[in-house]
Amino acid sequence: MISNKPMDIPCSLQERKILEKIALAAKDLRLPAYLIGGFVRDKILGRRTKDMDIVCVGDGIALAHKVAESLGDKVPVSFFKTYGTAQVKWNELEIEFVGARKESYRQESRNPEVTEGTLQDDQNRRDFTINAMAISLREEDYGSLLDPFNGMEDLEAKIIRTPLEPSQTFSDDPLRMMRAIRFASQLQFTIVPEAFAAIQENAERIRIISQERITDEFNKIMLSPKPSVGLDLLYKSGLMKIILPQMVDLVGVEMQEGKGHKDNFYHTLQVVDNIAQNTRDLWLRWAALLHDIAKPATKKFEPGHGWTFHGHDALGGKMVTRIFSKFKLPMGDKMRLVKKLVELHLRPISLTKENITDSAIRRLLFDAGDDIDGLMLLCEADITSKNRVKVKRYLENFELVRARMKEVEESDRIRNWQPPVTGEMIMEIFGLSPGRVVGELKTAIREAILDGEIPNTYDAAYAFMLEKAKSFNLTPVK
Ligand code: ATP
Ligand code: MG
Helix, strand or coil, rough: HHHHHCCCCCCHHHHHHHHHHHHHHHHEEEECCCEEEEEHHHHHCCCCEEEEEECCCCCCCHHHHHHHHHCCCCCEEEEEEECEEEEEEEECCCEEEECEEEECCCCCCCCEEECCCCCHHHCCCCCHHHHCCECCCCCCCCCCCCCCCCCHHHHCCCCCCCCCCCHHHHHCCCCCHHHHHHHHHHHEEECCCCCCHHHHHHHHHHCCCHHHHHHHHHHHHHHHHHHHHHHHHHHHHHHHHHHHHHHHHHCCEECCCCCCCCHHHHHHHHHHHHHHCCCHHHHHHHHHHHHCCCCHHEEECCCCCCCEEECHHHHHHHHHHHHHHHCCCCCCCCHHHHHHHHHHCHHEEEEEEECCCCHHHHHHHHHHHHHHHHHHHHHCCCCCCCCCCHHHHHHHHHHHHHHHHHHHHHCCCCCCCCCCCCCCHHHHHHHCCCCCCHHHHHHHHHHHHCCCCCCCCCHHHHHHHHHHHHCCCCCCCC
């Protein structure tokens, strides 16, 4: 049995079982096969991983079929003849098969000319040394690590380096620039200076990469433990200027009459890191990234007073829509959530002042609805003062706001609330068809309840409506 041989990477029993099946199938077909890339890297790092990449010298699709067959008759294989790749899903695992290849690139595209190659050719075309390590699945050296570029040393030193000349590597496939920065952020590794210089040199070439792939890598940076690592590298490499220039507009501090404002770029990065400590939700992290995005566009210096950014919340909301569309992010609920949080991000702060009325609290609960918890997380993350005493005081203020909200919510149930008299009812009562008057009556009822002028009950709303209707010369039809 092959699987009794020791392996150079720690694998679970199930993984060993499947690797043995692959090794046996490859032996049958007389194809040298190897486990390669991310899986090997992640196993050595002790990270969870569910996708295996198998490279064989020969026909990868044939190997995939043979493996699927040995796993049972119901295991499906999806394959792409043009690319010579195949995928087998088995339990939790996604296993990709491909024939070893050699690639040569042309300047104008990231689609290389591909020819069959050896394992060494295939390792040469890998993006980073830590991603080029392979584990042999051949009988003669089963389980041993084949690491021609010392990826193991780089893993230990926590560095990202390209196997071949960096400028060529990034120019050949500019997506690798995003990947380098994404791995630096995900794994908290350092990109070696020569490679980083090559990214700076080739940044413009990112334009040949599709937005979907850029967005994919960007989101992985956003989901990394400390997104500021990747975001700052995107800025310093020159990539941010190309993919999300509005972020670069946040950089820097302007002085007038001896007064400066904070550097909104680094403030934003801190806010993203702060929220990342409290949530893994990608969209809350995006809200943190974009919360001050309209500050440059709304910035004014008011003599004798200082810097203001009036309306950056509302304009920021509009910018969210544009940025989501450019990034090809989902334009439905997720976009609406981010937009709403950006629009509302100043509201809880205004509730920390003294003498806040219940009606102000009710209004925020009504406007934020179920997103109130996300909004509070954003506001707490937005505290980036270096002064510990201040941070503590601000956080305590938010605690008071939370407590007040809880009280008001318990008595009034405003979250997800709809006024007790609906538009349909108004139309029916006064024999109206849809139009301005119906809208105005409805709004008046809602405002009266939110302001605490009348209680949140059907009877009170109905009486209020009848009174209000008089000013429109309306009387009930029945
Ligand atoms: P993750 O799965 O976390 O995204 P990964 O390194 O496994 O990371 P995949 O996209 O799954 O990334 O790719 C698998 C392997 O294919 C990589 O480890 C690397 O060896 C190689 N690879 C992927 N993309 C590229 C690329 N653009 N250029 C060169 N090699 C690449
Ligand atoms: Mg992978």
